[in-house]
Amino acid sequence: MSAAAPAFVEAPPRNDLLGWLTTTDHKRIGILYLMTSLGYFGVAGLLSLAIRTQLARPNNTFVTPHEYAQLFTLHGTAMIFLFVAPFALGLANFLIPLQIGAADMAFPRLNATSYWMFLFGGLVIFLGAATNEGAAASGWSAYPPLSEIKISTGLGQDLWIVGVFLVSVATILTSINFVTTVFIYRAPGMTMWRIPIFTWEMVATSLLVFMAFPSLAATLLLLFVDRHLGGHAFDPAYGGSPVLWQHLFWFFGHPEVYVMILPYFGVISEIIPVFSRKPIFGYTGLVLAAFAIAGLSMGVWAHHMFTTGFVNNPFFSFVSFLIAVPTGVKFFNWIATMWRGSISFETPMLFAIGFLLNFLIGGITGVMISSPPIDYQAHDSYFVVAHFHYVLGGGSLFAIFAALFFWWPKMFGRKLDESLGRWCFALLFVGFNVTFLPMHAMGILGMPRRVDSYAASGPLPALNLIATCGSYVMLAGVLLFVYNAVVTARAGRPVSNDPWGANSLEWWTSSPPPEHNFDSLPPIRSERPVYDAR
């Protein structure tokens, strides 16, 4: 088979609502994904503020215990299934065809279907909050027996199952699209070893989705059968096992962590060379490290289950430790890229450096709790809450803001305000660390996660109050970003094709790109074709 740029069915561009509702253009779908996931982030962020408000002082009555359980369930679900992972899908939707010199995704209508399923899936999850007994309240991991019909009697848990199922199917379909597009639709000369690191990371992420998400879909079906069709897969009274749920869920759940971080490794790998004025150090090593991380992440699921006493702790501990090696390779390569570079500290670079600092803390605490003796102490405590927020909040969230500031000009043709961007970074960086750094201490002091109160004596009230204050500082940072976006939309100056002096192919075309992506392409002879052509 010989592939060339497929022709378009020419149609006049539509910028009205119908145009957006019926679009199959990857760029518009990408922007829809991004804006929808940011919307869900806003909701999940407000839920987290409610959580932190409840925990601002001990024995607070801001919400009831049942409402609190719904809050942390919806917060976790929305952040994981509706924000961090889908934001990467949106970014990839926008970027992959542009980075490989293609006209669109391989399956444009499937792409649009995936987006709408994601949107509707999220709405169905939140629909549970409108039912009599409220939304799901069994945590984002929905462990039986909490999620079984005997305890979660309301419709909220069923709608959660349906919503998460829809989102997981949408994610699988999108990943099929990504891999097919990258394998088949690369421009002439764009060999696999020349595609940008972000695209490589999305290939690795898509492979992870193929391997992990079917397990989630099957597990959700089993839970539904248990709840409504007389199944007993997770009911020990009838020979089932809650530990089975944990195996099946975490077989998805841990790779999902890497689905939420690998794309952002790609983002960082794109940004650091541009603002260091150097080619990326160790392109091949970065790619191989991504696949090593993806592969190893499939063999670590039961490190979430050390304390059950039913798993092979040394095996899972060893493989979990191993993941630190390729992750360290990436860190080394990013630092080596910056080393002796002509670094400039524009907002995307600030967020990238923030990512490095925060993710380092999250990574190190991850290595700590990979050790079963430490995990027995830290399991289900705020230490673990701090750890995964440093990975996904300090890591992924900072990379998300880096990506927004970096690719915003390409998406909308206007650069976000630099001064506001720096303030946004400062507020988020300070707010994030004030919120989550004290949680390590809370966990070591024995404060368990998912509780709506804590001991009124000792250091916990002060630590919790500090964390709550930090969360409101983060809110200020997010609001400043929204203000920045509004100001830019109204008064931002149009930018050139390549406002940063970047390297990959998306910077060759206009900002924003035309419907067919490229009027022309430069010769592609390296992984930096735009740099070569300058």
Add this chain to the structure above:
Amino acid sequence: MTIGLRLFISSATFAIGIALAYWFTSREIVGTFMLGFMAFALGFVATYMIVAEREANLIGDEREATIEDGAGELVGTYTIRSPLPLAAAAAVTAIGIGIVVSPTIAILALLATIAIGGLFIVQSR
């Protein structure tokens, strides 16, 4: 295609290796089954690529290819707009909601999904 094929073969080999290592160190059936199934699925894709795509000759794989080398061929057309994805997603969502709320809604939504699937096929011709 070579690297894509290599990717799936090496992933499948890794999955077989880790499944065996897990079985011999743990003797635990659930994890072994999932790792084994993962190996099978990756192997299936690799086999498909070997059998179905062995003749693939992608212009993107040629290191010295120029943009002109890829011009002039038509491998398909893209639909810029279609109402069907939104309709399909809405129908599938209605199936899900119907299953937990009302079987009638689920059945109607299923029929709608089948009809939309038919329209997809018609639109593709």
